[in-house]
Amino acid sequence: MSVGLVIVSHSAKLAEGVCELAAQMAADVRLAAAGGTDDGGIGTSLEKIQAGIAETDQGDGAVLLTDLGSAVMTAEMAMEFLDPEQQERVRMANAPLVEGAVAAAVSAQTGKSLAEVLSAAESAGASY
Amino acid sequence: MSVGLVIVSHSAKLAEGVCELAAQMAADVRLAAAGGTDDGGIGTSLEKIQAGIAETDQGDGAVLLTDLGSAVMTAEMAMEFLDPEQQERVRMANAPLVEGAVAAAVSAQTGKSLAEVLSAAESAGASY
Amino acid sequence: MELDAAWADRWMHDSARVIAENRQRLTTLDREIGDADHGENMERGFSAIVEKLDTDGTPDTPGAVFKTAAMTLMSKVGGAAGPLYGTAFLRAATAAGDSGALGPAELVAVLTAARDGIVARGKAEVGDKTMIDAWTPAVDAAATAQAADSTPAGILIAAANAAEAGLAGTEPLVARKGRASYLGERSAGHLDPGAASTALILQSAVRAAEAAA
Amino acid sequence: MELDAAWADRWMHDSARVIAENRQRLTTLDREIGDADHGENMERGFSAIVEKLDTDGTPDTPGAVFKTAAMTLMSKVGGAAGPLYGTAFLRAATAAGDSGALGPAELVAVLTAARDGIVARGKAEVGDKTMIDAWTPAVDAAATAQAADSTPAGILIAAANAAEAGLAGTEPLVARKGRASYLGERSAGHLDPGAASTALILQSAVRAAEAAA
Ligand SMILES: Nc1ncnc2c1ncn2[C@@H]1O[C@H](COP(=O)(O)OP(=O)(O)O)[C@@H](O)[C@H]1O
Ligand SMILES: Nc1ncnc2c1ncn2[C@@H]1O[C@H](COP(=O)(O)OP(=O)(O)O)[C@@H](O)[C@H]1O
Ligand SMILES: [Mg+2]
Ligand SMILES: [Mg+2]
Ligand SMILES: [Mg+2]
Ligand SMILES: [Mg+2]
Numbered sequence: 001m002s003v004g005l006v007i008v009s010h011s012a013k014l015a016e017g018v019c020e021l022a023a024q025m026a027a028d029v030r031l032a033a034a035g036g037t038d039d040g041g042i043g044t045s046l047e048k049i050q051a052g053i054a055e056t057d058q059g060d061g062a063v064l065l066t067d068l069g070s071a072v073m074t075a076e077m078a079m080e081f082l083d084p085e086q087q088e089r090v091r092m093a094n095a096p097l098v099e100g101a102v103a104a105a106v107s108a109q110t111g112k113s114l115a116e117v118l119s120a121a122e123s124a125g126a127s128y
Numbered sequence: 129m130s131v132g133l134v135i136v137s138h139s140a141k142l143a144e145g146v147c148e149l150a151a152q153m154a155a156d157v158r159l160a161a162a163g164g165t166d167d168g169g170i171g172t173s174l175e176k177i178q179a180g181i182a183e184t185d186q187g188d189g190a191v192l193l194t195d196l197g198s199a200v201m202t203a204e205m206a207m208e209f210l211d212p213e214q215q216e217r218v219r220m221a222n223a224p225l226v227e228g229a230v231a232a233a234v235s236a237q238t239g240k241s242l243a244e245v246l247s248a249a250e251s252a253g254a255s256y
Numbered sequence: 257m258e259l260d261a262a263w264a265d266r267w268m269h270d271s272a273r274v275i276a277e278n279r280q281r282l283t284t285l286d287r288e289i290g291d292a293d294h295g296e297n298m299e300r301g302f303s304a305i306v307e308k309l310d311t312d313g314t315p316d317t318p319g320a321v322f323k324t325a326a327m328t329l330m331s332k333v334g335g336a337a338g339p340l341y342g343t344a345f346l347r348a349a350t351a352a353g354d355s356g357a358l359g360p361a362e363l364v365a366v367l368t369a370a371r372d373g374i375v376a377r378g379k380a381e382v383g384d385k386t387m388i389d390a391w392t393p394a395v396d397a398a399a400t401a402q403a404a405d406s407t408p409a410g411i412l413i414a415a416a417n418a419a420e421a422g423l424a425g426t427e428p429l430v431a432r433k434g435r436a437s438y439l440g441e442r443s444a445g446h447l448d449p450g451a452a453s454t455a456l457i458l459q460s461a462v463r464a465a466e467a468a469a
Numbered sequence: 470m471e472l473d474a475a476w477a478d479r480w481m482h483d484s485a486r487v488i489a490e491n492r493q494r495l496t497t498l499d500r501e502i503g504d505a506d507h508g509e510n511m512e513r514g515f516s517a518i519v520e521k522l523d524t525d526g527t528p529d530t531p532g533a534v535f536k537t538a539a540m541t542l543m544s545k546v547g548g549a550a551g552p553l554y555g556t557a558f559l560r561a562a563t564a565a566g567d568s569g570a571l572g573p574a575e576l577v578a579v580l581t582a583a584r585d586g587i588v589a590r591g592k593a594e595v596g597d598k599t600m601i602d603a604w605t606p607a608v609d610a611a612a613t614a615q616a617a618d619s620t621p622a623g624i625l626i627a628a629a630n631a632a633e634a635g636l637a638g639t640e641p642l643v644a645r646k647g648r649a650s651y652l653g654e655r656s657a658g659h660l661d662p663g664a665a666s667t668a669l670i671l672q673s674a675v676r677a678a679e680a681a682a
Contacts, residue, residue: 010149016142153290
């Protein structure tokens with residue numbers, strides 16, 4: 001098993017594209033695309049994020065990556081609604097979406113811990 | 129007129145999603161999605177990047193944003209093939225793709241210069 | 257007049273109506289300094305609240321109405337306003353507790369909790385050109401009115417008037433939170449859409465209270 | 470034996486053949502430390518070169534063959550190998566100029582220019598676990614062989630053997646460029662796919678020269 005990733009974006013295509021890209025180097029990592037509103041518009045969906053967490057966290061935890069500020073807020077809400085036990089293994093990365101997702105996916109693929117995957121995502125931001 | 133943006137990605141969906149997101153706050157900015165290979169696979173396409181530059185640079189210049197390192201190399205090649213006059217107004221941003229694209233798009237929408245749009249993209253990277 | 261569950265239900269219905277009427281205006285404000293969807297976002301959220309209340313029947317307490325509003329806004333809005341107003345109503349529900357009708361002190365506690373929820377969620381301060389610039393003056397005015405022994409309706413009027421003034425005050429500000437902050441100096445000279453919807457919603461609370469008077 | 474346009478044409482055909490034969494192997498290497506597409510990328514590129522040469526006919530000079538290879542690789546490969554080998558062959562074409570057949574010094578200049586093109590494009594240094602770890606020993610060995618008055622075929626053999634040794638040397642390295650660098654320490658213990666394709670291509674150059682002997 002490994003840490004999973006939830007890609008939270010305002011655009012369904014963007015979230016799917018990030019998963020597509022990250023999957024290239026992380027064939028065994030669970031990646032969930034939580035993009036767009038429930039009715040397919042541009043925006044974020046609490047329900048999609050919750051489903052993404054449920055799908056990707058199979059016990060080793062999940063890292064959430066977000067695009068804009070309102071995605072961060074919706075993702076935070078989803079995290080607050082988790083039961084306390086699961087809350088401990090679901091983290092939001094303060095990282096650039098695409099670059100953080102690729103770095104985190106590779107880290108998860110090599111079996112790294114939640115803290116290591118999170119830090120892989122967050123240090124991806126520094127390489128500019 | 130304004131500075132245009134070319135979104136260079138290994139994934140067609142990712143490039144389109146970034147354009148969708150950036151267009152929300154930049155209705156008048158020319159945004160080109162140059163994602164995926166010519167035959168629809170994961171990878172970058174010199175031709176799509178060249179077409180994206182041609183489409184977005186209408187005299188005020190264009191900024192290229194990229195996902196991974198090989199996208200950077202393909203984009204650099206596309207820039208080298210431009211005629212010298214156009215070369216002067218086409219720039220690659222050293223910025224996180226999504227965050228840089230949104231910041232650059234908003235900057236272009238408000239009529240900023242090529243240098244300002246580039247710097248908006250590049251300082252988006254710093255906010256982590 | 258009592259700030260009971262029926263009042264809270266009327267508040268939500270009146271909000272849905274005025275937001276629908278002002279959809280275009282809110283979206284136009286958001287076009288200037290955002291992504292032109294605040295009207296649609298808010299209408300989607302409040303029409304879903306009304307639908308839920310109409311289908312399930314009015315809950316027993318104001319707190320339960322706020323809880324319904326919170327959950328609905330969180331899942332339906334799709335923009336920043338969803339988690340922000342959602343958290344506001346969730347905190348308001350907690351502050352209202354099981355009370356069947358809110359007294360003056362409870363009302364101030366509810367408004368304060370709502371504002372604090374928005375701050376907890378969005379980390380905005382007064383002057384950042386957000387809905388907080390309507391909420392914080394509203395909460396302060398409510399507390400002042402309550403200290404002066406106003407009725408609940410009087411407290412709501414004070415809050416709504418202060419929110420309206422707060423909205424007007426957002427015009428010269430440079431945004432430091434939310435999408436508008438991408439615009440930097442260019443965000444000055446426009447009203448904040450979220451502050452505008454806040455003023456509308458607080459005016460609805462007044463009308464809902466007056467309807468029962 | 471002459472390193473003329475016919476040689477360059479045979480070189481490209483032989484490369485296409487061995488790359489197709491080694492597609493699986495290159496992709497397996499890339500699966501370990503990359504994205505499992507180097508075999509497909511290279512086969513797509515070289516089969517397109519061959520198609521172009523067969524359709525248009527062999528150009529007049531080695532330089533023109535390299536130019537065709539460069540343009541085709543740049544537009545068809547889709548991965549890092551595209552701009553890297555594309556730039557290599559473009560610089561090789563420039564170094565070859567209008568020469569009808571490459572003498573020993575020209576051959577070394579062509580190989581050096583190719584390697585320098587890859588460095589200019591990818592900024593890798595020896596030891597970064599990339600194709601440069603095959604190219605730089607190859608160029609050095611070619612220069613040494615030429616200084617010792619080797620024939621063009623001898624120079625190519627020296628280059629190919631050094632590339633093969635360079636490939637083997639990538640195994641313990643930790644990648645500092647390209648996708649494999651994402652893996653950090655975990656990239657050690659695997660051969661670099663691009664160094665493997667480089668060794669194959671330089672061996673093809675030898676065979677193409679021997680075929681004319
Ligand atoms: N961090 C924040 N804190 C408080 N209010 C905020 C924050 N971010 C945005 N807002 C409010 O949300 C409003 C925009 O809401 P909306 O258009 O629905 O969301 P979005 O920006 O996601 O499209 C802004 O006008 C502002 O009042
Ligand atoms: N910056 C670079 N400099 C030199 N060679 C590189 C660089 N980046 C990648 N490579 C080479 O490219 C090879 C991978 O090629 P390929 O799989 O076609 O590209 P991609 O990584 O885009 O999928 C690597 O094995 C390495 O030899
Ligand atoms: Mg909006
Ligand atoms: Mg929005
Ligand atoms: Mg590869
Ligand atoms: Mg690839």
